[in-house]
């Protein structure tokens with residue numbers, strides 16, 4: 256098992272447009288995909304883009320565990336999947352604000368406008384062309400991960416920076432949780448755990 260080192264905000268590898276993956280079926284690609292999956296499983300997280308592990312090629316590994324599905328969401332859990340050379344197309348102009356964190360930006364979270372429905376065309380590790388059409392959290396996650404392949408991190412997508420906060424002081428998030436919003440359970444826990452909330456809400 257190999258746990259890969261995560262590149263943190265400011266590292267040049269996170270700022271470049273990544274190169275296409277030449278051969279999705281190569282043993283090097285399979286090894287990278289396996290190591291990214293193992294890294295995600297150990298550190299916890301739903302998605303990882305190859306540049307986040309210092310490998311600037313167009314590849315993403317993601318999964319959607321039951322624990323991250325909000326009540327009322329139409330999504331089903333999704334097993335670990337590798338996207339080689341993904342091309343993401345929004346299927347709606349409509350956007351929604353989504354709470355996000357990033358393994359490359361530890362300690363912070365923010366609320367990011369994301370398209371509500373998307374299509375991703377990609378190759379799998381056998382070199383087969385595949386398509387995913389999805390919505391809700393899975394659509395937001397794939398937009399976040401595919402952005403990494405073009406050197407874009409979530410704060411660069413934010414339109415209201417007052418939603419950027421430390422995980423230790425999640426004021427606006429805590430207010431939403433207190434108001435009963437149906438959000439990603441991870442963020443609900445973060446909002447509920449804020450020790451200051453009785454002073455400020």
Ligand SMILES: [Zn+2]
Pocket residue numbers: 356357358359399400403
């Ligand atoms: Zn990220």
